[in-house]
Amino acid sequence: MQPVYTIFGNHKDRGREDFSHFTGEDYVNEVMNARLAPPEGLAAPLSIMWELTSKCKNRCIYCYNDSSPDRLEQLSDKRMLSLANEIIEMKPFNICLTGGEPTENSHYLDLMLLFASYGLKVSTILSGANLNSKYINIISKCVDTLQISLDGSCPEIHDSVRGRKGSFDEAINAIREFVEKGIDVRVSFASTSRNIDDFKNTYDLCKELRVTSLRTQRLARVGRAKSKTGFSFYPSEEQIDNLEKFLYENAKVRNPMIEYAEPYLHLTTGMDVGITTLARITSSGDVGISPYLEAYFGNVNEEPFQQIWNRMKKGWHNSQMYEIASKVAMDLDNMESPLEEKVYIR
Structure with a gap:
């Protein structure tokens, strides 16, 4: 199994003195031992990732869902509101509003205020675009945490x-x-060949800015990054080794916390545990099990979200889903083999 490394400083409570080496097998064992995965699946997602729009002023070289200024996909106003009410009734622990750039959706603040008013824990992922005092004040009243992408120190x-x-x-x-x-x-930092050597400088900047954590990972081979052009943006193994050396040397750093994870770990842990905890809703309404797989269990424009969730709550053990995830997990080292194209699982 691919390991996940997370630097949370000194974790004496886990018996780990510095750098936590946490494997997929460890994760499965902890989940099962804690009885957090009921055999019948969860009644609702623990977390929902709602991509409100595909429109974004940026055109990031690695974007996992290929957002750009000329992509305008989003649900109709009527469906957005009815879907928001469905989500509220399902009572997930967390709803993350993202995009594209979520502030490109004119109902972004309305939806955030609605979810917060019903006591849902709201988070959001931003680039910093389109913000003014009104947006900043409302967002600050509705969220406890938010993520901002910072891909360099200059x-x-x-x-x-x-x-x-x-x-x-x-x-x-x-x-x-x-x-x-x-x-x-x-802060999220996408490690590409253009900026990975600047991670240390970006860390120093984040420390100066007083952010809570700085997260990076190996570049996921999805979206724009899986194109032939995208392959050229993958860091070399030497660059990755240098990054990981810096991470190990700073294992006890807490300000900000540094997080480093294997992006595809959830594939193997999902297949082992079988229970779905996350639902991804794309800007066009597709509902999936992972941001890194073009595999969907339905579309909210065609049926209620709860109905789709009932099909996908044990989705990792769906035979078609399992086959797709297994193929991807086994093929991660083959840079010439793209991940799955869009598939609907019924």
């Missing part, structure tokens, strides 16, 4: 990765504004 690197000048300044301004509001700001 405009030259960050803007190159994200495909638009000015995106670095937007991200930095957003981080500063939300930190000042007392929000738990977490």
